[in-house]
Amino acid sequence: IGMDAPKDNVILVGFMGTGKSTVGRRLAKLLGRDFIDTDVEIERLTEMTVSEIFRRHGETRFRSEERLLVKRLADQKGYVIATGGGTVLNPDNWQDLAQSGVIIGLYAPLDEIYKRIGYRNDRPLLRGDRQVVEELWAKRQPIYNQANWTVDTTDKGIDEVVQEIFDRCE
Ligand code: S3P
Numbered sequence: 001i002g003m004d005a006p007k008d009n010v011i012l013v014g015f016m017g018t019g020k021s022t023v024g025r026r027l028a029k030l031l032g033r034d035f036i037d038t039d040v041e042i043e044r045l046t047e048m049t050v051s052e053i054f055r056r057h058g059e060t061r062f063r064s065e066e067r068l069l070v071k072r073l074a075d076q077k078g079y080v081i082a083t084g085g086g087t088v089l090n091p092d093n094w095q096d097l098a099q100s101g102v103i104i105g106l107y108a109p110l111d112e113i114y115k116r117i118g119y120r121n122d123r124p125l126l127r128g129d130r131q132v133v134e135e136l137w138a139k140r141q142p143i144y145n146q147a148n149w150t151v152d153t154t155d156k157g158i159d160e161v162v163q164e165i166f167d168r169c170e
Helices: 020-031 038-046 050-057 059-073 091-100 110-117 130-144 158-169
Strands: 009-013 035-037 080-082 101-107 149-152
Touching (some): 020 080, 020 158, 038 050, 050 059, 101 158, 149 158
Parallel strands (some): 009 101, 101 149
């Protein structure tokens, strides 16, 4: 259940480090679908890493690249899409993606996220002060919670999470 039509996109949302990209790639393989990672696609299109875009042009530039990409993706069907942690904070992005498929939230508490990713990492918005990241995390949860359904990934391995989603998609 969950998917209204098999051709709908399967869209993963959630905070940085919840496993969107890794889970998405494996899930796509299992479902026999193509996989798109919005961050990777933006890096390909701009020929810059996400960090470089932030550093050289600022977050605003990154968000407009992200917006353009989502508009295009929402017209395509049958993909598994891993979004960036901030993608669906833009209500227009949320709306476009929601219309194109089922939105699945991946949840992890911040302690677990730091365990996975570490304090030193290449994510511009996760490198800062723990306090600041904590506020960001808390502020975003109500938005991620509007997903069609959410998987709590706490203490779960990638394969377990993938299987859980797969079972509900079938
Ligand atoms: C961001 C998350 C990142 C990336 C960018 C901004 C965010 O993606 O899009 O650094 O605002 O949460 P991941 O969630 O894949 O780390």
